[in-house]
Amino acid sequence: xNIFLYLDENTWFHRLDPRTKIIGVLLLFGIVMVxxxxxxxAGVALxxxxxxxxxxxxxxxxxxxxILALLVVFSTVLWPFFAKGPTPLWSWGRLxxxxxxxxxxxxxxxxxxxxxxxxxxxxxxxxxEEFTQGLIRLGLPYPVAFAFSTALRLVPTFAGAGATIVQxxxxxxxxxxxxxxxxRAGKFIPLAVPLFIYxxxxxxxxxxxxxxxxxxxxxPRTWYLNPQMRRTDTIALAVLAALFxxxxxxxxxxxxxxxxxx
Amino acid sequence: xxxxxxxxxxxxxxxxxxxxALQHINGQVEEGTFVVIxxxxxxxxxxxxxxxxxxxxxxxxxxxxxRVIVHNVEVAKARVAEMSRRVGLVLQDFEAxxxxxxxxLEVAFGPENLCLPRDEIERRIxxxxxxxxxxxxxRREPASLSGGQKQRLxxxxxxxxEPPILVMDEPTTDLDPIGREEVLSVAxxxxxxxxxxxxxxxxxxxxxxxxxxxxMREGEVVAQGPPRQVLTDLALLESCGVQPPPxxxxxxxxxxxxxxxxxxxxxxxxxxxxxxxPRPLQCPSTPTNGRPVILELRDVDYVYPTRAVEALSGIHxxxxxxxxxxxxxxxxxxxxxxxxxxxxxLKPTRGEVLFRGRPLGDIRRTEMARLVGYxxxxxxxxxxxxxxxxxxxxxxxxAGMDPRAVEERVAEALAVVGLAGYEEEVPFTLTKGERQRVxxxxxxxxxxxxxxxxxxxxxxxxxxxxxxxxxxxxLHRRGHTVIIITHSMWVAAEYAExxxxxxxxxxxxxxxxxxxxxxxPALAEASLRxxxxxxxxxxxxxSGLTLEAMVEELRTG
Numbered sequence: 001x002n003i004f005l006y007l008d009e010n011t012w013f014h015r016l017d018p019r020t021k022i023i024g025v026l027l028l029f030g031i032v033m034v035x036x037x038x039x040x041x042a043g044v045a046l047x048x049x050x051x052x053x054x055x056x057x058x059x060x061x062x063x064x065x066x067i068l069a070l071l072v073v074f075s076t077v078l079w080p081f082f083a084k085g086p087t088p089l090w091s092w093g094r095l096x097x098x099x100x101x102x103x104x105x106x107x108x109x110x111x112x113x114x115x116x117x118x119x120x121x122x123x124x125x126x127x128x129e130e131f132t133q134g135l136i137r138l139g140l141p142y143p144v145a146f147a148f149s150t151a152l153r154l155v156p157t158f159a160g161a162g163a164t165i166v167q168x169x170x171x172x173x174x175x176x177x178x179x180x181x182x183x184r185a186g187k188f189i190p191l192a193v194p195l196f197i198y199x200x201x202x203x204x205x206x207x208x209x210x211x212x213x214x215x216x217x218x219x220p221r222t223w224y225l226n227p228q229m230r231r232t233d234t235i236a237l238a239v240l241a242a243l244f245x246x247x248x249x250x251x252x253x254x255x256x257x258x259x260x261x262x
Numbered sequence: 263x264x265x266x267x268x269x270x271x272x273x274x275x276x277x278x279x280x281x282x283a284l285q286h287i288n289g290q291v292e293e294g295t296f297v298v299i300x301x302x303x304x305x306x307x308x309x310x311x312x313x314x315x316x317x318x319x320x321x322x323x324x325x326x327x328x329r330v331i332v333h334n335v336e337v338a339k340a341r342v343a344e345m346s347r348r349v350g351l352v353l354q355d356f357e358a359x360x361x362x363x364x365x366x367l368e369v370a371f372g373p374e375n376l377c378l379p380r381d382e383i384e385r386r387i388x389x390x391x392x393x394x395x396x397x398x399x400x401r402r403e404p405a406s407l408s409g410g411q412k413q414r415l416x417x418x419x420x421x422x423x424e425p426p427i428l429v430m431d432e433p434t435t436d437l438d439p440i441g442r443e444e445v446l447s448v449a450x451x452x453x454x455x456x457x458x459x460x461x462x463x464x465x466x467x468x469x470x471x472x473x474x475x476x477x478m479r480e481g482e483v484v485a486q487g488p489p490r491q492v493l494t495d496l497a498l499l500e501s502c503g504v505q506p507p508p509x510x511x512x513x514x515x516x517x518x519x520x521x522x523x524x525x526x527x528x529x530x531x532x533x534x535x536x537x538x539x540p541r542p543l544q545c546p547s548t549p550t551n552g553r554p555v556i557l558e559l560r561d562v563d564y565v566y567p568t569r570a571v572e573a574l575s576g577i578h579x580x581x582x583x584x585x586x587x588x589x590x591x592x593x594x595x596x597x598x599x600x601x602x603x604x605x606x607x608l609k610p611t612r613g614e615v616l617f618r619g620r621p622l623g624d625i626r627r628t629e630m631a632r633l634v635g636y637x638x639x640x641x642x643x644x645x646x647x648x649x650x651x652x653x654x655x656x657x658x659x660x661a662g663m664d665p666r667a668v669e670e671r672v673a674e675a676l677a678v679v680g681l682a683g684y685e686e687e688v689p690f691t692l693t694k695g696e697r698q699r700v701x702x703x704x705x706x707x708x709x710x711x712x713x714x715x716x717x718x719x720x721x722x723x724x725x726x727x728x729x730x731x732x733x734x735x736x737l738h739r740r741g742h743t744v745i746i747i748t749h750s751m752w753v754a755a756e757y758a759e760x761x762x763x764x765x766x767x768x769x770x771x772x773x774x775x776x777x778x779x780x781x782x783p784a785l786a787e788a789s790l791r792x793x794x795x796x797x798x799x800x801x802x803x804x805s806g807l808t809l810e811a812m813v814e815e816l817r818t819g
Contacts, residue, residue: 008401129362153363157357164638167607167638171607171631171705172631172644172657173632173656173660173661189646190644192646193645198642202358206358207321208312211343212342212420213372214342214346214375216375222377224367224383225370
């Protein structure tokens with residue numbers, strides 16, 4: 001089972017410095033947040049799709065297709081009831097849908113999908129270690145960064161153990177699919193306890209292994225990964241920053257908005 | 263040559279326990295020698311390993327007395343990080359040691375901690391990955407490697423610190439024969455480099471090449487000496503829960519001259535003294551169990567949803583009522599995938615699985631638990647209760663049985679696995695062998711007609727392996743159909759009636775046990791080898807499967 005999204009390709013996205021990737025994805029998030037007009041959002045979403053193609057991240061988009069589709073559909077259906085606009089289309093008691101709120105809803109759907117897409121591109125081109133390295137270079141203390149990356153690393157391990165535990169208990173007649181909510185919660189115990197104990201044993205073993213390999217969080221160390229800021233990094237960051245600022249200016253001029261809200 | 267390790271009257275008791283884990287250990291390891299440490303579960307082998315790099319007493323606290331000196335450094339006064347430059351320790355559980363997302367970064371971790379410059383780290387990655395034969399896997403994710411490859415990576419990641427002493431705690435336990443050989447060949451190369459090597463292992467075949475064998479029992483070292491001296495004292499080995507070399511046992515039982523540690527040696531001795539004449543092997547025509555078929559796989563293919571590779575293809579298999587079947591094969595050959603089809607945990611992509619002619623898809627989960635029981639490899643993947651009683655009664659309560667009947671069944675199941683009277687014990691505090699038995703009992707309580715066990719002897723010492731298998735034999739006698747998945751060849755040989763050999767998702771051999779193990783070329787194709795006794799038996803042409811049967815046969819001529 002692999003829940004990591006990293007795709008081992010060699011595009012220029014992959015070759016960027018992890019600092020650029022982190023700041024870059026934050027700028028992308030920023031751009032995604034600026035507009036709430038569906039046409040403008042469609043432009044942003046299309047842009048991200050093209051970035052995805054360039055970064056060869058499409059297999060991950062495909063993997064996440066249901067989540068992406070669900071985000072768009074749900075937000076388009078639900079948002080109209082929560083945002084109020086001036087030109088009513090339909091109303092029933094206190095529920096009211098306006099033209100603007102409908103457009104806003106479509107924009108929100110695209111915004112959420114774009115958000116996920118930007119994150120997916122980042123995860124597709126960045127390994128766990130690069131991410132950690134980037135955080136350290138951006139000033140995060142090593143022990144914190146190490147704890148963070150180890151936690152990330154353990155997720156698939158525990159997920160694998162969890163899958164085995166589920167199978168073991170199913171083999172003993174545990175029926176996880178029937179019963180009401182309360183009964184189901186009770187059935188969680190035979191799954192949670194072994195996983196918890198596994199986690200403790202595993203973590204303890206890992207701590208021993210780390211110490212045996214000379215790990216000492218407080219002491220100075222060197223790094224094999226040695227990312228360098230190159231010209232492409234500077235260009236990429238400059239372009240993204242310019243795009244973000246341009247978008248912000250447009251929005252402040254009143255473009256790209258259907259409702260005066262985020 | 264100088265002294266690499268000197269242990270002086272070392273005793274250690276873990277905090278919060280009473281029984282000492284190590285008692286008055288004395289010993290010396292010369293530089294450049296190979297020491298194999300053997301002993302039963304809980305004999306203190308792992309504790310001894312940890313005391314060499316300061317994990318004991320720095321990581322594991324407790325009462326410590328005596329001294330351990332490694333290259334003129336007193337271990338107890340040093341920090342673990344410091345010791346890591348002198349003593350490399352490869353821990354028992356190699357899965358838990360690997361945590362990077364690529365092979366090269368895994369190896370880089372140690373040198374990074376030593377503050378080495380980048381080009382030196384690069385050199386070491388290069389050197390040690392080549393050393394363990396993983397040079398072309400630098401970018402791979404460790405999780406995607408085979409068991410033997412993972413273990414070799416764990417070794418490389420420790421070697422990259424370039425410690426003059428390497429300690430490996432049961433490096434081959436979870437590996438198939440080929441993975442085992444891969445790891446042992448790395449050990450061989452280390453010896454050629456004149457590095458000091460300490461290995462904990464259960465298999466007498468590993469110890470044959472050692473300079474020294476240390477035998478441990480109840481926290482004490484009871485014997486130290488060259489393998490030819492230690493491994494021929496069968497009573498002593500037995501008392502330490504260690505499997506004696508079967509060829510030595512055979513020669514002693516027959517009163518033949520010599521103490522051959524290997525099959526090759528045994529053959530030379532037999533020829534030299536004309537002890538027996540090789541004859542063509544005649545397998546007794548096994549009475550085909552004429553009983554009805556209980557489980558059947560018809561032309562089954564299985565493809566894992568996440569991967570495009572086929573895990574099973576074209577499997578035809580009939581299992582008859584009351585059979586004792588062993589499924590063997592390399593890691594990743596599809597053994598477990600096949601077994602998981604037998605109780606419906608996995609559904610075939612193509613083909614069908616029948617229980618007494620009924621498609622498995624028609625059977626409900628709670629009913630399935632009473633038809634086919636499945637014991638997973640690691641008992642800790644299923645134990646969750648506060649008492650053994652609750653744990654064993656779990657499936658019965660799930661099936662809605664009344665409490666008094668549950669009580670009765672629990673007592674019965676515990677008696678079968680030899681844990682009568684353990685009802686009120688806390689399962690988590692039992693030994694691994696006992697936890698394994700609790701897991702078996704919890705499956706047995708439902709009284710399934712078929713019971714499947716995935717690697718029932720892995721992680722157990724010889725004594726516990728024996729008693730686990732004797733228990734299964736007993737179950738088989740009571741009429742249960744028993745199916746085991748195992749990579750232990752002697753277990754399959756001594757206990758199973760029929761052996762299925764798997765390779766790349768296909769059945770390569772399906773024959774009565776003696777006949778299956780006579781097919782050495784086919785087994786080699788699946789990267790397997792018969793156990794030593796049967797390799798000798800194949801050469802001699804004896805049809806017995808156990809030591810006793812072979813002795814009997816060779817006596818009567």
